[in-house]
Amino acid sequence: MDFTLILFFILAATAVATALGLLISRNAVYAALFLVLNLTCVAIFYLLLGAPFIAMAQVTVYAGAIMVLFLFVIMLLGAEKLPKGEVLPFQRPLAIGAAVILLAESGYLLFQRFRSAALLQNPGTVENSMDSLREMASLLFTDYLLPFEVTSVLLLVAMIGAIVLTKREKGEPA
Amino acid sequence: MTFASVLEWLIKGLVWVLVLLGGFAYLTYYERRALARIQVRIGPNRAGPFGLLQPIADAIKLIFKEEFMPARADKLLFTLAPIITLTPALVITAVVPFGPEAANFPLFGRTITWYIADLNVGVLYIMSVASIAVYGIVLAGWSSNNKYAMLGGLRSTAQMLSYELALGLSFIAVILLANSTRLIDIVEAQTGMWFAVLQPVGMIIFLIATLAEVNRAPFDMPDAEQELTAGYHSEYGGMKFALLFMAEYDKMIAICIIAASLFFGGYREPWFLQGTLLSVDQTPLLGPVYLFLKVFILLFGMIWVRATLPRIRYDRLMAFGWKILLPLSLALVFLTAGGILLEETVNPWFRWGIPVVSLAAGWVAILGMYQTLRRKEHARA
Numbered sequence: 266m267d268f269t270l271i272l273f274f275i276l277a278a279t280a281v282a283t284a285l286g287l288l289i290s291r292n293a294v295y296a297a298l299f300l301v302l303n304l305t306c307v308a309i310f311y312l313l314l315g316a317p318f319i320a321m322a323q324v325t326v327y328a329g330a331i332m333v334l335f336l337f338v339i340m341l342l343g344a345e346k347l348p349k350g351e352v353l354p355f356q357r358p359l360a361i362g363a364a365v366i367l368l369a370e371s372g373y374l375l376f377q378r379f380r381s382a383a384l385l386q387n388p389g390t391v392e393n394s395m396d397s398l399r400e401m402a403s404l405l406f407t408d409y410l411l412p413f414e415v416t417s418v419l420l421l422v423a424m425i426g427a428i429v430l431t432k433r434e435k436g437e438p439a
Numbered sequence: 440m441t442f443a444s445v446l447e448w449l450i451k452g453l454v455w456v457l458v459l460l461g462g463f464a465y466l467t468y469y470e471r472r473a474l475a476r477i478q479v480r481i482g483p484n485r486a487g488p489f490g491l492l493q494p495i496a497d498a499i500k501l502i503f504k505e506e507f508m509p510a511r512a513d514k515l516l517f518t519l520a521p522i523i524t525l526t527p528a529l530v531i532t533a534v535v536p537f538g539p540e541a542a543n544f545p546l547f548g549r550t551i552t553w554y555i556a557d558l559n560v561g562v563l564y565i566m567s568v569a570s571i572a573v574y575g576i577v578l579a580g581w582s583s584n585n586k587y588a589m590l591g592g593l594r595s596t597a598q599m600l601s602y603e604l605a606l607g608l609s610f611i612a613v614i615l616l617a618n619s620t621r622l623i624d625i626v627e628a629q630t631g632m633w634f635a636v637l638q639p640v641g642m643i644i645f646l647i648a649t650l651a652e653v654n655r656a657p658f659d660m661p662d663a664e665q666e667l668t669a670g671y672h673s674e675y676g677g678m679k680f681a682l683l684f685m686a687e688y689d690k691m692i693a694i695c696i697i698a699a700s701l702f703f704g705g706y707r708e709p710w711f712l713q714g715t716l717l718s719v720d721q722t723p724l725l726g727p728v729y730l731f732l733k734v735f736i737l738l739f740g741m742i743w744v745r746a747t748l749p750r751i752r753y754d755r756l757m758a759f760g761w762k763i764l765l766p767l768s769l770a771l772v773f774l775t776a777g778g779i780l781l782e783e784t785v786n787p788w789f790r791w792g793i794p795v796v797s798l799a800a801g802w803v804a805i806l807g808m809y810q811t812l813r814r815k816e817h818a819r820a
Contacts, residue, residue, distance in 0.1 A: 294513075294516075294578075294581065298574075298578075301574070317558070317559060317560045317563075318560055318563065321560050321563035321564055321566070321567045322563070322567075324567035324570070324571065325563070325566050325567040325570045325607075328567075328570070328571060329567060329569075329570025329571055329573075329603075330570060330600065330603070333570075333573050333574070333577070333596055333599075333600060334600070336574075336577060336596070337577070337593060337596045337597065337600075340577070340581050340589065340592070340593060341593060398559070398560065398620065
């Protein structure tokens, strides 16, 4: 058995376990930590697929910045203990329905692939080099310039919105 | 990927962790002696010659201290937090080259290199590990079930997130200058010309931001003794405290190694030794020695800063990070990119425009700091 394959199965098991832990945990801090572990697992999947830049960006942005802010807010509000009962009663049947649809879809795709010759083939691995990063950057600024710029404008709008929401009006008490 | 290469990584990693362990012990000694000299004292001088056995005495004391668990603390996270704090400090230097390719030596039929991992995205690896490093402290603060510890943890989160942006942007200037994210390329690109000369303001931003990242004075808000007793590690004792302490000092060593590699030429010789017998090209084994000397000097700088500057107030810390450092580092990225573009298209001499213009930008930032952050006389909000 290949070393990477063993690694993949261990990681996959960890990813599933942490995702379940996130759902089941009744302590918000633990749930956030499970999510961090899950995101890190996904980052290592990217590494296995030969995309080191995306892996590092995943860790820096999601596990490093966004989840730290999540933890910050949870701890600042003292909202560690989640309430016992259901908050939104219609959520559970909706979630079960969505999960069944997702499972059916992925099962269908898996069977399609099992029937074809390209059975769980190795995807074309990108050269793990500085060139792949350079290539990605030049693609981002040529072919995908519009989505890139739209995303940056979207982020800017969100940022300005956050500032406007928290800004104190002149004369308003603190 | 063979068994032998995995074994090589394991042994290298183990050796490096042991080096960091010894480095931690003697960095505390170094700091205490240097601080004492600055304060006209003598410092630890009883255990062994010149007090050299003091770190060992400290370690023995910490090992035999009682492990204390606060009531209603989160036991799992309370135990895990020191480990989570220490791990990033140990792994962050995995991508740094300690010597040139020429110093590689054969051992058991394998070529042993002077780095643990040669990552093409080395700088990004450093960035991502640095961004993970905040968890340990914030979890230590939260799991202690103590308001002061909690406040320390929250402060450190906000502080590290704020200064991480300036840190990342100062990396970008270096990446632009070296045209690579691989640490070996970055060090080799500084042959004869340190990036500290080409991008002096970026170097200063890097050093300030890393001081904030590792919670060292004057940014040691998370463990401000006077306000928060000891911040996130108030409830820790014994070996758990020793782990947190080790994490702090190993982070100091790690960032000094990274600063030396990114801005001070890493294992390359200083410019005035270029071409002589003392250069790395002619005596490759001097590479690690040069790196060690640079780290030693940078560590003294950090201790000096601690001895000299008082802790800055929390709101000023935030204002400094967001209103001064972030715009300045954004401007530096722009200036560096513009300088490189002009150098490649118009005239190679535009390379020297980068330090000149960035120093001007730094001057504007200092003026801005004076306008916004200075102590207003008898001001009342």
